[in-house]
Amino acid sequence: MTNRMYNWLRNPVHLIGIAALFLLSYTIIWPVMRIVSTTFFWRQQDTRLTAEADPGHFTLYHWERVLASDMSYSLFYKPIMHSLSVGFAVSALSMVLGCGLAWLVVRTNMPLKKTITFLAVIPYLLPSWILSQAWLTFFKNGKIGGTPGIMQSLFHISLPDSISYGFVPIVITMSIHDSVFFFLLVGAALSSMNSQLEEAASVTGAPRLTILRRIVFPLVMPSILSGFILIFTKAISSYGVPALLGAPVNFHMISTMLYSSMRSRLTTEANVLSLTLMLISMLTIYMNQRVIGRRRSFVTVTGKDSAKTLTPLGRWKHPVAIVTVVAMTLTALVPLLILLLQSFMLKEGNYSLSNLTMHYWTGGSDPGINTGEKGVLHNPIFKLALRNSLYIAGVAAVLAAVIGLVLGYVVTRSKQSWLGRAVDQVSFLPYLMPGISLAAIYISMFAKPTLFIPALYGTITLLIVITIVKELPFTVKAGSASMMQIGRELEEAAQIGGASWFTRFRRILLPLNRKSLVSAFLLVFISAMKEMELIILLVTPRTETLTTLTFYYAEKGYEQLTNVILMIIIAIVIVVYIFAVRFGKADLTQGIGGQ
């Protein structure tokens, strides 16, 4: 018995899996358990809701209130239907956008691939409210007043509410923002696929559609499903876009209800709502596991080099490239440039040359502007915030990418066992826990030393830890999607040659997964640079970051200063991108596109 267990544990996959599960238990399961337990007990706060409340005792009241009371329809069922429909629609639309783009870039001879790949990342760089704001600028009707929408003022078309607000714009803006996940995941899968498979089929006379259906589709299926779940979860948990675009037509989603409960200090109600979101996505992951689990897995990366032939687009080559670039410029570059311009404009909305200024960047204190607030580069804590942001994002992104790969390895190599499934499921929860709740729990968990963990609260380390945890859903998905394509035989060969697991990982798996690693690194880096909700509770004056600085500016209504910080963040990301391409020898365009 002990012997068998010893053998089982000698398998590095199991050993790592167990270690990972321990780590995940502490950083994820334990917080979730605490959230679960609050929903079954009365708290002092609950005396506000009902006289029955008996603090400290067991109750089903909270679940009843959400699921089966006269409030349930407005508080839960209607919002959940909205969440689900938005989730599915966003996933579907992003899939079309992301996969289409990935196919064009990877498998065809379309020109301008590098430019297009670069442009594809930009919408994700922008805060998601920018696209929603842009939508309103163009398509709002008279209902919400203010400056009329461009459609209305130019073409005198008053759009119906259903186009201007609610479901349609929420789905469209979120899809544009998040489809980069599909693009990168599916692109990586497509690029490591050997085109000989397609050629072989084509030689035997299979029509193109059949090739697509029987060969390409099954091969990228795991990546598509991963992308689907990721986007779905992101969509149902996001708050900013639905709050802005949904409010005018009272379109509530679970995420907006949850935010409201939280701000109104009905914490338990918020917990119940976020648990329902977690249940839904665990269900989706379970179905996904069933789908993938039943299929044979397809190994496309073997030791052999693979030739790539690109699908010729023929006379469509240039039109397709032009349409793609134009569309992407409109959704990515234009908003970016407008923001950049605004950061140089003394007064908003005044487009004359004399209105241009460096004040918000480098200006000193001028009582006439922003009540004397200095330019960003002169802000005394700017340097500290910049250093902290870079440090957090850099360290967290590297660690998160590697951890994601290792966990992805466990997930794929023990796909059929409980271990792989457990890691897969658990690593997915952080997207659905509201950042604030997770952070609040982390304060109690890390404020004093526990076991061998020192008191991390107030240190940058804790900010890094929580960033890594929050990004696990993405990094693990990316890691396992990319691992799934790598055959065991490479590892087995090395094992026979006497290489230790660590050597195998370092010499075989890391290099082969380089593309996926770099894209994971980059996306985590971007999210970490933009992250706010998650860290705002954990930040202390010494650990201030660029985003917490924008929080201060935004509250005071200093819009240009906020834009300056945003521009700095974007510039940093672009520099990091270029560095990753140059020195990481893992050009995303090349990685995805092939030469």
Next chain:
Amino acid sequence: MQTRLHKNKSLLAMIMLICAIMLMTACGTTSKDEPASTESNASTDTTTTPAADNASNGSDTSAATPAAETVEDLYAKAKEGGKLIVYSTSGRANDAAETFMKQYPGIEVEVSKVKSDEMMDKVTKEQDAGQFNPDVILTKEVSGAVYEEMVKQGRYIKYLPEEFAEVVDEPYRTQAEAYANYVEFRTIFYNTSTYSQAPVTNWWDLTTPAFKGKVYTADPLSSPAFMDLFTTMVINSDDMAAAYKAKFGTDIELHGTDNAGYEFIKQLFDNGLIVLKGSDDVLDAIGKASSEAVGLAVSGDVSKNEENGWTIAPILDIQPKTSVPDSGYLFIANKAPHEAAAKLFIRWMMGEKDGTGAGMEPFNKLGSWVPRSDVKTKNDVAFESLNLWLFDGEKLYNTAPQVRDFWIKHNS
């Protein structure tokens, strides 16, 4: 082989589960959610509290009943301590900190900006874990929750120096949970290029056909301070009923609602109230181009007029009452590590004894009132003359969830 593996699996699962449970219970004992029973573990206050300061925070109750402390004494004591930590919901504290550090060299101040509800979570969790980080708290209320969950539990402590009290206006001298360094409120804004005078004098005006589809509000579901105004109308429904009679000459008829407060909310909905995300969205809607619409926003927003290209003004007198105060309260945090500096900074923000200190300037603005009788307001109306309901923390705390439920049910 298969079945053996299975046994193995379940055994391992058991072990895992046991380990996990042990791990969890191990931590479970150290951190409880609710009470303020903060066992002072000697080992815990390591990160921020220099040992030297422990002496000064032994008397945390003294903050509530200030003895006559002179500025000089406080300054001398404060210089010995480390950095003063301020948690603030408003950036105004940053501005005050800058002048403070010039006035009192040798004391450094760091301000963390946190939303009021998040601050409650942060401070509660910190204190329960034995970490006493902040010294000064500047916060808005969250429907009475600050009072019920923080002040009553002794986490935030009121501090009003005795020699200041005589010039402080009620309710902030004795009735309110603490002294408020500035007071704002939610009220109706109108566009001054459309209307030469306030188009609304009674809250019930908003339910008339003249304003059908022309009233905006920031979403009270995501900004509890807006809900507080509606909740206060429910609490003071008699006032609302009287105002109805004054406006229409007849007694109010309830259409399936409990009282005149709820009826007002319902009639607002029926009249096509439009909910936008935030205060700025509301003012953009009515203030950018000439507009007949009116909207609910924060009085202090009037100071952003020029910057945002708005032509808006708040209405300062509405029947039965204009609004309920949204106060920026000043507290000393429980077991503040730098109590002397904290007191000194609060005095500075209050404008010192004579009410002329530069620390008050960020608070004495258009649309925000300093409740001191000796301070001249920048607004047309003095604080004492504002026609406001009392902010009743306890009632609000217990009524707000019902009003929120009513809102969710009728407007989604």
